[in-house]
Amino acid sequence: MNKNLTNQQIEDLMAQNELLRSEIVQIARLGAKGDAERLRIQVVRLSRRLRAEGDELADLLQTAVFGRGDGVPQGITRSANSAKARYELSAPVPTDAESRMELLRVESSPSLPHRLVQSEGVMRQLQSVISERGSMARLAKLNLLPTKTVLFTGPPGVGKTLAAKHLAVELGRPLLVLDLASVISSFLGRTGNNIKQAFDFAKRSPCILFLDELDAVAKRRDDEADVGELKRLVTVLLQEIDLWPHDNLLIAATNHANLLDPAVWRRFDRTIEFPRPDAATLIALSEECVPKGEIPEGWLKALASIAQGTSQSDFLRDVNRVRRAVAIGGKKEGTQTISEIIEDRSTLLKMSDRKIVAVSLVKDVGLSQREASKLSGIARETLRTALQG
Ligand SMILES: Nc1ncnc2c1ncn2[C@@H]1O[C@H](COP(=O)(O)OP(=O)(O)OP(=O)(O)O)[C@@H](O)[C@H]1O
Numbered sequence: 001m002n003k004n005l006t007n008q009q010i011e012d013l014m015a016q017n018e019l020l021r022s023e024i025v026q027i028a029r030l031g032a033k034g035d036a037e038r039l040r041i042q043v044v045r046l047s048r049r050l051r052a053e054g055d056e057l058a059d060l061l062q063t064a065v066f067g068r069g070d071g072v073p074q075g076i077t078r079s080a081n082s083a084k085a086r087y088e089l090s091a092p093v094p095t096d097a098e099s100r101m102e103l104l105r106v107e108s109s110p111s112l113p114h115r116l117v118q119s120e121g122v123m124r125q126l127q128s129v130i131s132e133r134g135s136m137a138r139l140a141k142l143n144l145l146p147t148k149t150v151l152f153t154g155p156p157g158v159g160k161t162l163a164a165k166h167l168a169v170e171l172g173r174p175l176l177v178l179d180l181a182s183v184i185s186s187f188l189g190r191t192g193n194n195i196k197q198a199f200d201f202a203k204r205s206p207c208i209l210f211l212d213e214l215d216a217v218a219k220r221r222d223d224e225a226d227v228g229e230l231k232r233l234v235t236v237l238l239q240e241i242d243l244w245p246h247d248n249l250l251i252a253a254t255n256h257a258n259l260l261d262p263a264v265w266r267r268f269d270r271t272i273e274f275p276r277p278d279a280a281t282l283i284a285l286s287e288e289c290v291p292k293g294e295i296p297e298g299w300l301k302a303l304a305s306i307a308q309g310t311s312q313s314d315f316l317r318d319v320n321r322v323r324r325a326v327a328i329g330g331k332k333e334g335t336q337t338i339s340e341i342i343e344d345r346s347t348l349l350k351m352s353d354r355k356i357v358a359v360s361l362v363k364d365v366g367l368s369q370r371e372a373s374k375l376s377g378i379a380r381e382t383l384r385t386a387l388q389g
């Protein structure tokens, strides 16, 4: 030790040394308990202090826990030859002890059939999850952690699963799907254990874990129909979500947000609500999915006005039905198919939307006012006035 140090400086050094020792013990304790989240927070605190003191141990610690500063767990290789970094799984997927069925569905290199088209609000939220992941080192310097758990809520067919894939593609990670409904129905007695195994596997790998049909397990615990087994599963699930590490992303989806236990809601850093689409969203979707000029734009407008307020998935089903009809029977067959679709749907449409549909059938599809009025259930007089307006 430097002879020129004052007594005060020596005392300070000893105090610092003491502090460092107790922090290391605390980190070891958290590590032994498997409390990865608090361990990371502790490491972030310690490295901030060390960095302020100019100690390069700060960077070593940060790298040891957060990888190369971008949230990549250590020991994971990124494939260098793809434009976007991609991570690959190295271990085999866990299976159910008796049936040997794989507990997770793995999409190693997820890809989208077409772009995700959702409201501006949903797209913005998804983008912010992606941006946080790209700025993990910057966040860590401020003692902040990125969003680690996201809950998607919304009706069927509005793009929840597609959005999970979109995130996996953008983050260059495999998508691991744990379908809770099927896990429960196939092996109820062993479900708790299976869920634990699936989480353990996913925690160790750089991935996005997608819990589909969360409501299948996370039903309100005070639900009378609940059996003890399901209650236990909720507890297992809550524990697993709590232990989920920040360097991986967990997404859960449900159609029945109202069935979720409030304790489950609280576990998620963010909830993204997927709305039903309006006509403009559906027209944007058709631009993604239908080759230009294959069917008249006016038809797509009419189909969008018929399907608004349903789902992207319903709209695409209608559009593809019309495309097939045109491919086989030409335009006449296409018009006939649009008429059939509106016949099926008109009773489900609100009065105000029916008027929009009726106008579109005349203006965009070229039906007579009489036909449009019959199909939409709008009086001819009302239609005539609307067309003049
Ligand atoms: N927002 C969207 N943008 C583009 N395509 C969509 C969208 N939503 C649905 N689709 C189309 O419908 C298909 C089914 O959608 P998806 O499985 O993502 O819906 P979901 O919300 O997960 O439904 P569920 O609640 O039934 O699981 C997609 O593969 C896609 O072709």
Ligand SMILES: [Mg+2]
Binding pocket: 160, 161, 162, 212, 253
């Ligand atoms: Mg889905």
